[in-house]
Each structure stands twice: as C-alpha cells, then as structure tokens.
Amino acid sequence: MKIPKTVKIGGHIYDVAIQAREKENGVNKLGSSSVYQNKIWLTNEQPQSQMESTFFHEIIEVISALNKLELSEDKICILENQLYQVLKDNNLLK
DSSP, X not given: OOXXXXXXXXXXXXXXXXXXXXXXXXXXXSEEEETTTTEEEEESSSOHHHHHHHHHHHHHHHHHHHTTOOOOHXXXXXXXXXXXXXXXXXXXXX
C-alpha cells in the first residue's frame, strides 16, 4: 500500500508526513497525529508493513479524538492490528 500525502477523516483533510524518528519521554514513536494541526506523522525508520499499520493507528486516534470516543491506547492498538490484518489478509490494500 502506498501511504498517501493527504487523507480525509471526518470531512477534514489531514497532511501525512513521513519523517525521521521522534522520541517522547525517551521512547521511540512510530507515529503521531494532531487534530489541531490536521497532521499525521509517520516514522520513516520502520518496515513498510509496520508503517501501514501505524498509519491505521493514527487514523483511529484521529477518529477517536474527533468523536470524543476516549478510546484507550490499548483499544486503539487492538483495532489497528485487527483492521490491518483483515485488509492485508484479504488483499484489500493497494
């Protein structure tokens, strides 16, 4: 799957940037997002499959924030992994 430069979520266009690794509290992050800046950042130092999964993770984070779902990080990780597996296993990623 090719990661797009922009993605529309909830009617808003988010810029997607692939950049060098960032750290938060000394821990390497694979991605992050901001509903205030309409941006998603992905770390370029990860395998393609992990980047695709991280992209879905950040989309779910944005959906949760926009809709005040207050999903925990654990639940977002479960949704990310399961969604990615379904899309990958059924050849739905292009």
